[in-house]
Amino acid sequence: MALFxxxxxxxxxEIKFEMPVPRSPEVKNTxxxxxxxxxxxxxxxxxxxxxILGTFExxxxxxxxxxxxxxxxxxxxxxxxxxxxNGHVDGCLTALERIxxxxxxxxxxxxxxxxISVMEGAMFEGEIKMNAAPGPPPKPIKxxxxxxPPIPGHPEVKMGIS
Amino acid sequence: MERGNLAGSTSTxxxxxxxxxxIHGEESLEVEGFIKGSIKLGGNIIxxxxxxxxxxxxxxxxxxxxKLSGNVLARQQLEIQPTGQLIGDCTARSINIQEGxxxxxxxxxxxxxxVPRDPGAATKSPAVSPKNETLNxxxxxxx
Numbered sequence: 001m002a003l004f005x006x007x008x009x010x011x012x013x014e015i016k017f018e019m020p021v022p023r024s025p026e027v028k029n030t031x032x033x034x035x036x037x038x039x040x041x042x043x044x045x046x047x048x049x050x051x052i053l054g055t056f057e058x059x060x061x062x063x064x065x066x067x068x069x070x071x072x073x074x075x076x077x078x079x080x081x082x083x084x085x086n087g088h089v090d091g092c093l094t095a096l097e098r099i100x101x102x103x104x105x106x107x108x109x110x111x112x113x114x115x116i117s118v119m120e121g122a123m124f125e126g127e128i129k130m131n132a133a134p135g136p137p138p139k140p141i142k143x144x145x146x147x148x149p150p151i152p153g154h155p156e157v158k159m160g161i162s
Numbered sequence: 163m164e165r166g167n168l169a170g171s172t173s174t175x176x177x178x179x180x181x182x183x184x185i186h187g188e189e190s191l192e193v194e195g196f197i198k199g200s201i202k203l204g205g206n207i208i209x210x211x212x213x214x215x216x217x218x219x220x221x222x223x224x225x226x227x228x229k230l231s232g233n234v235l236a237r238q239q240l241e242i243q244p245t246g247q248l249i250g251d252c253t254a255r256s257i258n259i260q261e262g263x264x265x266x267x268x269x270x271x272x273x274x275x276x277v278p279r280d281p282g283a284a285t286k287s288p289a290v291s292p293k294n295e296t297l298n299x300x301x302x303x304x305x
Contacts (some may be wrong), residue, residue: 031176035189038173042183042199047175058183 031064035070052087063096070104083113085122104146177212191221202229224254225257226263237272269273 031048034040038054047063057075059064066080072087079094085105093099095113103121112129175181177194182290185197190205199216201207204224209215213228220280224236226246231234234240240254251268259265 020231031174032179032195033174035171035187037204038185038187038191039170040181040183040185040189042181042185044181044183046176046179048178050179052172054189062179072172081222100261 068105070102177210183195209246219246233267 003010006027014015025047029105032050034050034054034056035054036053039052039056041044041057041099043059043061044056045061050060050062050068051067051069052072052074053069054071055073059076060078062080064073064080066078067083067085068074068078068083068085068087068089070086074087074089075091076087077092077094079096081095082097083087083093083095083101084100084102085093085107086102088093088105088106090108093107093112095111095115097110098115099113101107101116101118101122101124103119105119105122107126108138109124110129111124111126112128118124118130118131127133172190172192174192174224175195176177176195176277181195181197181199183199183277184202185191185199185201188204190207191201191203192208192210193215194210195212198216200217201219201221203221204305205221206225207219207221208225209228209230209244210225211227215228215230216232217230218232218234219230220235220237222237223239223241224230225241225243225281226248227243228245229249231249234248234253236252236254236257237260238254239256240248241258242248242260242265244260246260249264249266250271250284251263253270255272257269257271
């Protein structure tokens with residue numbers, strides 16, 4: 001009898017969790033999914049992919065891909081491998097790989113990324129820094145710059161030393 | 163059972179993600195990752211086998227397959243599965259603890275409202291009364 005009860009429960013739970021996610025199949029593939037009605041204040045870190053639809057205040061530090069959906073409202077510093085923004089962000093965005101702003105994106109703050117793409121309609125107020133992120137991007141440009149002979153009379157050239 | 167009527171959708175926290183802070187909302191949550199802080203949900207929470215939660219949790223139903231340290235308030239049911247571990251106090255309307263589960267703490271039941279068993283207890287707030295009663299009894303028997 002007890003066993004039977006338990007099984008019933010588990011089945012119920014499973015059904016329940018499949019039902020209420022009427023999002024695109026993409027969403028299911030991404031690891032973490034923070035729904036629209038969820039409010040989070042604090043730090044989020046990890047190395048999976050994350051989709052956020054809700055409200056978040058604090059700091060993101062992800063190694064994977066972060067997707068800020070249209071309804072999402074993010075306040076704070078965001079750091080991730082790849083960031084794609086559909087929603088509203090107030091704060092610094094730092095991507096190790098690239099940032100994509102969709103037409104519905106609204107951003108106030110600073111963006112730091114080696115690559116960026118912005119769709120028509122996106123709103124962005126702030127500053128973009130595109131010096132390659134300190135991490136992985138394999139950019140041969142730096143090496144070239146170093147191997148070039150220093151140009152006399154150009155004091156700015158000594159970038160690397162500081 | 164009101165299990166069918168869920169508030170909002172279900173959020174998932176995968177096993178390689180960690181949240182430190184407050185989480186609240188009209189939503190259900192499935193945790194395979196790590197949460198530290200506090201959780202207050204209008205829906206249910208399921209802590210998966212790899213889930214570790216160090217937080218006070220409030221939700222409709224709480225199902226624990228993983229580890230939870232903190233106090234639990236389950237407005238409906240608390241379920242601790244055989245792999246589950248709860249270190250902390252729980253308050254629930256019904257509890258279901260499976261064989262093999264670990265539970266260390268105090269358990270309080272939410273009684274159906276407006277059924278005051280003893281007339282004196284009715285004046286006290288229901289959430290606090292059980293502790294007070296036990297204390298009173300202890301002191302009375304002691305003196």
